[in-house]
Amino acid sequence: MMKVWTRRGVVAVGAGGAAAAMLGLRMPIIAGAQPPPLAQKDTYVIGYPQTDENNPWRIAQTNSVRSEIEARGWTVEYRNAQESTQQQLADVASLIAAKVDAIFLPPREETPLAQAVLQAYQAGIPVFCLDRNVDQSIVQAGNQYVCFIGSDFYQEGARAAEWLAGTTGGQAQIIELFGTTGATAAIDRSRGFIDFLAGTYTPANPDSATAATPAPVAGGFPGMTIIASQTGNFTRDEGRTVFETLYQANPGATAVYAHNDEMALGAIAALEGQGKVPGQDVIVVSVDGSRDALQAIIDGKMGATVECSPFFGPIACDTLVAYAAGTPVPTQIINIDRFYDASNAAEFIDSSY
Ligand code: AHR
Secondary structure (H helix, E strand, C coil), rough: EEEEEECCEEEEEHHHHHHHCCCCCCCEEECCCCCCCCCCCCEEEEEECCCCCCHHHHHHHHHHHHHHHHCCCCEEEEEEEEHHHHHHHHHHHHHHCHHHHHHHHECCCCCHHHHHHHHHHCCCCCCEEECCCCCCCCCCCCCCCCEEEEHHHHHHHHHHHHHHHHHHCCCEEEEEEECCCHHHHHHHHHHHHHHHHHHCCCCCHHCCCCCCCCCCCCCCCCCEEEEEEECCCHHHHHHHHHHHHHHHCCCCCEEECCCCHHHHHHHHHHHHHHCCCCEEEEEEEECCCHHHHHHHCCCCCCCEEEEEECCHHHHHHHHHHHHHHCCCCCEEECCCCCCCCCHHHHHHHCCCC
């Protein structure tokens, strides 16, 4: 018998993928491999190898995870890879060597960090991927690691595109500020945006389906074109310098789609530096929901931002406890996020980060 993990629990099925499909169950099918077990204990040592601390979103995520672990009387073994994938790989290796009980991993890049997950699996240490995921052709949630907890990045891209299409009447020359190359957050935010404009977006994830899920638009938006796209590495400084260069080369741009608020704020600074009026000369849409972004919306400089919650501490720790208790854990736990624009930015700014 094979086992299928679903939101409803572990289900035994007889004949592989066909049976799972017939039952309408979601992947993955566990064929042999199982995430390492975790003993029930009063306290745990959690490895937390963070990608960087260079923006408010990362700092909010770190604070959420650290404070929740410490509030439970557990111990956190924290590492900061400072934007280096190599360093994050080394950090995971050091946590494995330290024999932590479990690892909360926000993978900087999906493919290299899949190898780190594999190493943890081989060492018998359960991994919970937080916020970004790893390459599913190498390791899978429910097999080599416990689960993915995070937002639906593909839907985020589509929500940004939907707002921009509505605001511009379907006419826009767009500069895309791409996140870190190889990060699921960047890959899927780009795909969702492009697919929505092309009319090929189909909500991929039943776990994140809400009334806010964009409805696919047949035919798409042929008047909306991405005229330039380059990584700004999710940082404000690179967002500003990259946008400056792209805007000089493409002065006809009418919109910016940034994969996070920090790069969007960098683009806004660049526009102002060139005597332009962000929000009027160039419309800005982004992802995250940071305090500075909500202020920029209130100030009319940014049009909208799709929320991507950084507050992972409680859900990550609760999931670990459930896993240790033998309670079936879904292979993906998707955050349901808000959308911020001029209608509600002032309402939420005080609870932002
Ligand atoms: O993976 C989530 C992204 O990473 C956030 O949007 C961004 O701000 C962070 O660096």
